[in-house]
Amino acid sequence: ADATTPTPVATVSQYACQRQTTTENNNKIFTDAFEVLAESYEFNEMEGPCLAFRRAASVLKSLPWAVQCLGATEDLPCLGEHSKAVMEEILQYGRSFEVEKILSDERYQTLKLFTSVFGVGPKTGEKWYRRGLRSFSDILAEPSIHLNRMQQSGFLHYGDISRAVSKAEAQALGNIIDEAVHVITTDAILALTGGFRRGKEFGHDVDFIVTTPELGKEGHLLTSLIDQLEQEGILLFCEHQASTFDMSKLPSHRFEAMDHFAKCFLILRLENSQVVGGLHDAEEGGRSWRAVRVDLVSPPIDRYAFALLGWTGSRQFERDLRRFARMERRMLLDNHALFDKTKKEFLAATTEKDIFAHLGLEYIEPWQRNA
Ligand code: 8DG
Ligand code: MN
Ligand code: MN
Incomplete structure (x- = not known):
């Protein structure tokens, strides 16, 4: 090869379904921070920024190397100004002050606690928070609160089912x-x-x-x-x-x-x-x-x-499979079927490999879908 030709660097796709992501995460210090931010935006019903941080975390999870300076992220997709500012803070101080502020925020802490109960989603958590409730004992002592069957079991078995x-x-x-x-x-x-x-x-x-x-x-x-x-x-x-x-x-x-x-x-x-x-x-x-x-x-x-394919996840991998199908292939994918909008027909599949092939995607093994 010509000595002046730069070594080709494989570009990282913006779609998780075109990346291999094992359970080994070399960038946990950053992705943990991004996940707190994403969750905080989710609690505030800000879908856009929530998804942006989830995508940013997912890109970093796919890297076989640890980011050690901001320059190394230049060619990576899905990292915006805000993500990079958080990464810079972490690189410089070992922590993000914005993330620490969220972690010590009463509303975030309370919603995190409430949604950790089986059967309690962000909507219910929010409702309880707005009523001034802050702890499990507050909820259980409040006579006007009706817990559904799932939530009752969630409280009953809380210790066990919150353990991994x-x-x-x-x-x-x-x-x-x-x-x-x-x-x-x-x-x-x-x-x-x-x-x-x-x-x-x-x-x-x-x-x-x-x-x-x-x-x-x-x-x-x-x-x-x-x-x-x-x-x-x-x-x-x-x-x-x-x-x-x-x-x-x-x-x-x-x-x-x-x-x-x-x-x-x-x-x-x-x-x-x-x-x-x-x-x-x-x-x-x-x-x-x-x-x-x-x-x-x-x-x-x-x-x-x-x-x-739909139940294997990860959730981010599934989101990007669907987005890729829609944006790049004019196809609709869900847990039931794959529909080609150009041909106006369903595409049959008996294995996951068939579905990847229909989408023109390289097959990604289940253990490489930890996006
Ligand atoms: P974890 O349990 O170890 O935390 O991770 P996970 O196994 O990836 O998460 P999960 O919450 O158990 O979800 C597994 C997959 O199931 C995920 O890709 C989303 C998918 N899923 C559906 N439909 C539904 C549904 O109706 N309920 C739930 N809980 N999961 C669903 O496709
Ligand atoms: Mn599940
Ligand atoms: Mn699961």
Whole structure:
């Protein structure tokens, strides 16, 4: 090669679905700060700046190197003036004063606390904050507050479900659900999805897809599975949503965070003895079990690849897959289907690889989707 030719530097795409992002984050000092800022904007319903900081964090997470000076960020996408100012502060002082101000802000702290309860979103948190409530005891002592079933369970099991779930615990739950689902049908299909499929060591819950090779049987599968877990005495909470999926109503134009498949949000009782390398009773102060959050989704088998891709995440990876499809390919992607607006037709897929291929994207492995 010619000595005057500069070494080509691979450019970083603005889309997370064109980047490989493992769980190894070399820029945690910056991305932690960006995530606080994003959340603070979310609490203030400022979607634009919230998304901007989420994108900035995601770009930094994909880098195989640590940013050590601002000059190194010159060719990176999605980093605006504000992001760079925060990074400069961190590079210079080891911390961001803006982030520290947010972390010590009463409103931020209270909304963070309230939304840490299962079943409490930013809207409810905000409502409670505006009523002058600041702590869990304030909420529980307020007679005019009605907690729904999910929130009641959220408070009841707060200690357990706010503790991270380990990979060993996720595997133990996988075995329990696998056994339970095979009591119902021998040909059941069970797949681990969410953060654990992306190779994370810890998660806030465990996500699974359950279905059957027989189209239409999946609706009853989920209700039977719930009955089975109930009979085993390990069902601590269950919110079941029946399927509202209707292929003839697709493609839906508005962005939907939620899909229409049958699903349930559970809290299950996991015995320590079922976890390989788990703590013994004595080490747990006498408790022989813990409560764990589990999500189950049950798509019809012909929608399996789309559901798997949608539920594997990360949320930022999913957002960018959809944005890439829309902006670069004139296609609509969601958890149910992929629609080509030019050809005016749905594109079939039986594997995730098929979907990446339809989108003209290099395949990204699940453990590279930690955007
Ligand atoms: P974590 O649990 O370890 O914190 O991380 P995660 O596994 O990536 O997050 P998650 O909140 O469990 O969500 C996993 C994926 O599921 C994420 O990409 C979003 C997706 N998802 C949907 N629909 C729905 C839904 O209706 N409810 C929930 N909770 N997640 C959904 O596509
Ligand atoms: Mn999860
Ligand atoms: Mn989940």
